[in-house]
Amino acid sequence: MTALQAVSRWFESDISHDKYFKKIMDELYEALHKSQTTLFCLMQKTWVYHWNIIGSDFFQLHEAFGDQYTTMQSELDRLTEHMRYLRMKAISQISRVVETSEIPEASANPTDKLMVSQLLSDNKKIIDLLTEVVESAEKVNQYTTSNIAQDLIETHGKFVWMLRSFLKE
């Protein structure tokens, strides 16, 4: 079963359909879900790297990763509560969250440079997924959903800039 099929099955089993919900296109639904579970995994990965960082850049990367994962906690809360407004439920099993995430899990013993380059690529991925949310949301006039996704894109764009600058890319 693919991750997307897993999501679809979850939609069918857990969501109550009403008149309002039926207006929301399936693609918006899937885009929000992929963004939410991927953001959850990126938060966890950044948090783990905040703990596991070693080396001469420990202090600055420990602090930078700390700022990023705490920001992502607030983002997740905002995004997921908005999904509840749209009558979507958050996936409750961690294994399902990982299954539907679109980024690789944290590596066991990465160097500090590898941590930064992985998080750079993961933050770019989040921006791609959130852009899908914006595009899908505006097709069905869900401008609040689009606004929230755009706010998150701005924040992750800032993270991309910082991580890229650290790597001198």
Ligand SMILES: [Fe+2]
């Ligand atoms: Fe900490």
